[in-house]
Amino acid sequence: MTRYSCISISVFLLCLFLLPAAYADTTGIGMPTGEYEMAYQGPETLTLFVVPDGSGNSFDQASLPYGGQADATITLLLMDAMNDPIAHFPFEDIWLESRDAGLVPCRGGTTADANTDAAGITTWATPLHAGGHSQSLMDVIVNGSTLDQAAPLALSFNSPDLNGDLIVNLTDLQIFTEDFYYFFDTSFRSDFHRDGVVNLSDLPPMAEAIGAACP
Numbered sequence: 001m002t003r004y005s006c007i008s009i010s011v012f013l014l015c016l017f018l019l020p021a022a023y024a025d026t027t028g029i030g031m032p033t034g035e036y037e038m039a040y041q042g043p044e045t046l047t048l049f050v051v052p053d054g055s056g057n058s059f060d061q062a063s064l065p066y067g068g069q070a071d072a073t074i075t076l077l078l079m080d081a082m083n084d085p086i087a088h089f090p091f092e093d094i095w096l097e098s099r100d101a102g103l104v105p106c107r108g109g110t111t112a113d114a115n116t117d118a119a120g121i122t123t124w125a126t127p128l129h130a131g132g133h134s135q136s137l138m139d140v141i142v143n144g145s146t147l148d149q150a151a152p153l154a155l156s157f158n159s160p161d162l163n164g165d166l167i168v169n170l171t172d173l174q175i176f177t178e179d180f181y182y183f184f185d186t187s188f189r190s191d192f193h194r195d196g197v198v199n200l201s202d203l204p205p206m207a208e209a210i211g212a213a214c215p
């Protein structure tokens with residue numbers, strides 16, 4: 001046997017040994033599964049007002065389309081392949097994403113409020129750190145993937161960070177002004193005090209957020 005064929009065989013055996021490890025599940029729990037739901041179970045699509053500095057609304061103060069509030073708190077039960085709850089799963093690896101990427105999160109800005117508890121449960125209740133706007137469906141993402149067989153949630157977002165660059169400044173105020181004067185009856189993105197119309201009641205949330213940025 002030549003020296004080179006010896007090296008080739010050695011490399012082959014080494015790969016045979018290492019490859020399964022490279023593809024092995026590093027969490028030890030298999031692909032997480034689970035289920036989640038929103039507290040509000042009605043037919044309307046709720047909207048959550050978000051600001052990059054976290055001064056937006058908590059989930060229990062989400063808006064109905066034409067005035068009034070409802071509770072959009074999201075509860076997730078995380079389970080392993082054996083349907084046993086996964087306790088103490090890190091909140092950093094569980095987050096929300098809008099399907100059109102219109103919701104723009106600060107770093108870690110849409111993660112769950114806490115690690116899963118002993119029963120495998122965590123929630124989204126406190127305000128997000130995010131900007132942008134979205135009326136598309138929203139997914140719960142765990143370890144970078146959606147959960148098997150989990151349906152997306154109907155939750156919209158708007159923010160005084162209208163252009164989604166995670167700073168609220170004069171650029172956003174200019175967009176708001178245009179919506180106010182030209183698209184007052186159609187612009188979801190600037191309808192912060194949600195009632196289907198952009199008017200003077202939407203100005204205070206815009207003005208109060210000037211200067212807001214990610215933590």
Ligand SMILES: [Ca+2]
Pocket residue numbers: 160161162163164165166167168169171172
């Ligand atoms: Ca902005």
Ligand SMILES: [Ca+2]
Pocket residue numbers: 191192193194195196197198199201202
């Ligand atoms: Ca309004």
